[in-house]
Amino acid sequence: MPYMLLILEPRDQRALRDEEAGRAVYERMLRFAEELQNRGLLVATHSLHSDREAVRVQVRNGQPSLLDGPFAESKEMVGGFFYLTCQTREEAVAIALTCPAAEWATVEVRETGPCYEGT
Numbered sequence: 001m002p003y004m005l006l007i008l009e010p011r012d013q014r015a016l017r018d019e020e021a022g023r024a025v026y027e028r029m030l031r032f033a034e035e036l037q038n039r040g041l042l043v044a045t046h047s048l049h050s051d052r053e054a055v056r057v058q059v060r061n062g063q064p065s066l067l068d069g070p071f072a073e074s075k076e077m078v079g080g081f082f083y084l085t086c087q088t089r090e091e092a093v094a095i096a097l098t099c100p101a102a103e104w105a106t107v108e109v110r111e112t113g114p115c116y117e118g119t
Contacts, residue, residue: 003112028100029047042082
């Protein structure tokens with residue numbers, strides 16, 4: 001079953017690290033991804049830039065709305081993701097527990113699927 005591990009990190013966290021510390025945590029994440037790939041579990045992964053440069057897009061009643069980041073109403077931002085193929089939710093959670101980002105961020109585990117509630 002496909003699962004997404006979303007890395008939800010505090011918005012100001014990256015600015016608190018110097019370049020050396022930032023590179024060190026990024027290297028840990030790369031090694032984690034390599035381990036998942038070697039186990040045949042990793043479908044895709046990517047780190048995301050800060051939401052300072054992001055834009056939120058909505059269209060309501062035909063009217064577009066754009067909101068430039070950073071987004072004051074949220075305390076966290078999606079810092080990246082791992083898209084995995086796991087046998088069970090428990091396996092995905094066990095992997096999330098070994099993710100280095102769980103030490104400084106929240107790792108949200110979500111099964112992928114359609115955007116409607118089925119019966």
